[in-house]
Amino acid sequence: MIDLEGRVKLGEGAGGEMMQELLKKRVLPLLGNRSGDPFGIPPDLLDDSTAWDDTAFTIDGHTVWPLIFPGGDIGSLAVTGTVNDLAVVGAVPERIALSMVIEEGLSYDELDRILSSVGEVSRKCGVEVVTGDTKVVESGGVKGMFISTAGIGTRHPSLDRCLAGDDMGRMGPGCRWLRDDRLKVGDRIILTGSVGDHGISLLSFREGYGFETEVASDLAPLTGLMDAAISAGGVYAAKDLTRGGLSNGVNELSQKSRTGILLHEEAIPVKEPVRSACDMLGLDPYEIGNEGKAVLAVSRKRVDEVISAVRSVDEGKDAVVIGEVTDRYERVVLETAVGGRRIMDPPYGDPIPRIC
């Protein structure tokens, strides 16, 4: 075991607390700051996408292993991940840039399958791959292939109307997008479907646990779902659940908005195979990544309309209200079926590496 004192650790790239620390203590200070914000961290810098004027912009590195898995591959994952990061801030994704780093010796068959997936998912989401870069490194320089995808989108045409119903002072020049820091007491939290599917599917397939037939990745673009939600109106924040799962998503919302969130455990859908796999492996299903689910923070007054709209889309047919924003707590609290309450801390490190 290599001594990792003074060195980068696996968990620091996992989307949880360790990564937030790496970013806040090391990455952001060293990169320097943005004009007008000499010491603080701009609220959108750690959001799913950044935005200015009517443009949203994001980038994601994809290191999933194996490259091809039940329900997708690194190509479909790369496009979906980037499209979803744009969709959840209220953008309509339009253009993708594709940076591939390939290990010498990767078979053309695999490459073709992956590239075809990029094309297929792009067409499905209405985005175009407009530019790219290809590097090949020596065998051993990378395990298989990495894809980084940057995406550009424009502000959803109904976003003004979506945000306009707000009566809690969230509007204004700084609030033209869906943002993690916009939650207000009384907002309802919608979860668009079952949690943990992608991570458990991948882990099972990769490690050969043998329950891969029972759970497939939920990899899916959320463009249609977000379009429906925004058009219904009253949505103020959204996060797609990836690394760190539901737990990471709701904790980011809670921390950035400086509000408590109360979740009702019995309302959170977890598929039976995911639950048993987690039991078997000692994993918390709320910390396991998805690739086709989101949480939405929605005005109490509009929650019925938004739930109906989200359920009308295939990717959101199992959407449920799982909790609400509260000032009774300062953190995320999970209320169990029998009325017990416990704090849901964000994951610290990485329960399952290389799932995205």
Added chain:
Amino acid sequence: MIDLEGRVKLGEGAGGEMMQELLKKRVLPLLGNRSGDPFGIPPDLLDDSTAWDDTAFTIDGHTVWPLIFPGGDIGSLAVTGTVNDLAVVGAVPERIALSMVIEEGLSYDELDRILSSVGEVSRKCGVEVVTGDTKVVESGGVKGMFISTAGIGTRHPSLDRCLAGDDMGRMGPGCRWLRDDRLKVGDRIILTGSVGDHGISLLSFREGYGFETEVASDLAPLTGLMDAAISAGGVYAAKDLTRGGLSNGVNELSQKSRTGILLHEEAIPVKEPVRSACDMLGLDPYEIGNEGKAVLAVSRKRVDEVISAVRSVDEGKDAVVIGEVTDRYERVVLETAVGGRRIMDPPYGDPIPRIC
């Protein structure tokens, strides 16, 4: 030696002919096509950046090894590479997205140095890192660290004036940027300084050949240089010389513009240590990458003004006219000091891997 039949080869990521084949035969057809261009390849898709309206967009993967080298590191390289790809199409770079994939065990010291370089070069170029993504993979999953950088820029304010002097039918809605396919007979080719510095410096340092003190990487952002050139006017195409070096750059211009180019060998600056290293190692200095040089195609009438403007910038102080666009040939032809002529074919594969 692994049999690479049916598999990706190192040279296919090298920027030369092999990569063009991979892109044209495999990548672009599988990704699908853009609207209105059912079977062809849009001319800008293989240019340094793509562009629409007043926006330019690019992405680059950086896999340089070692991560820190004389004259720079993967951080400064990543920002510079992306900034330069924007500058050479006539954009003013504004925003950078940073995707890092880090090997577990990379020292914080190295990471800090690299991140500081990203910050420093960004400030120097007037760009901001506005969004990012961090992944950490297991030891052996990547050798060191890769950085993919996407960049967005806006059209240079003097670009209209720069292109307006043209009397050869190059203007129009399709010609709002500097493009590889815009060369016309009579244009002069300017090279902004000596070739091969970056590649030879890196190779020498990496392999321990021991002449590293004699040649440093020429890594430098070309924003100031391109600003000067565009402001002087009469520039129609520009390429920064990276993988595949001068040879690759001028051949891309020639092929995309369907014109011949005659270069005068004695005019091409090659530093003495680069020349002797190439002699020793059997390398062609014209095929060795730079990271702070460009070729410009300039109207014959404006060439004196452009040369003066470029030379007024530190990065362009050794700029020279090295040739002209001609219809006497259909390819790139090199005229030697004694009047002999030979075809300068683009590099096929990769003389020096992982230099960028």
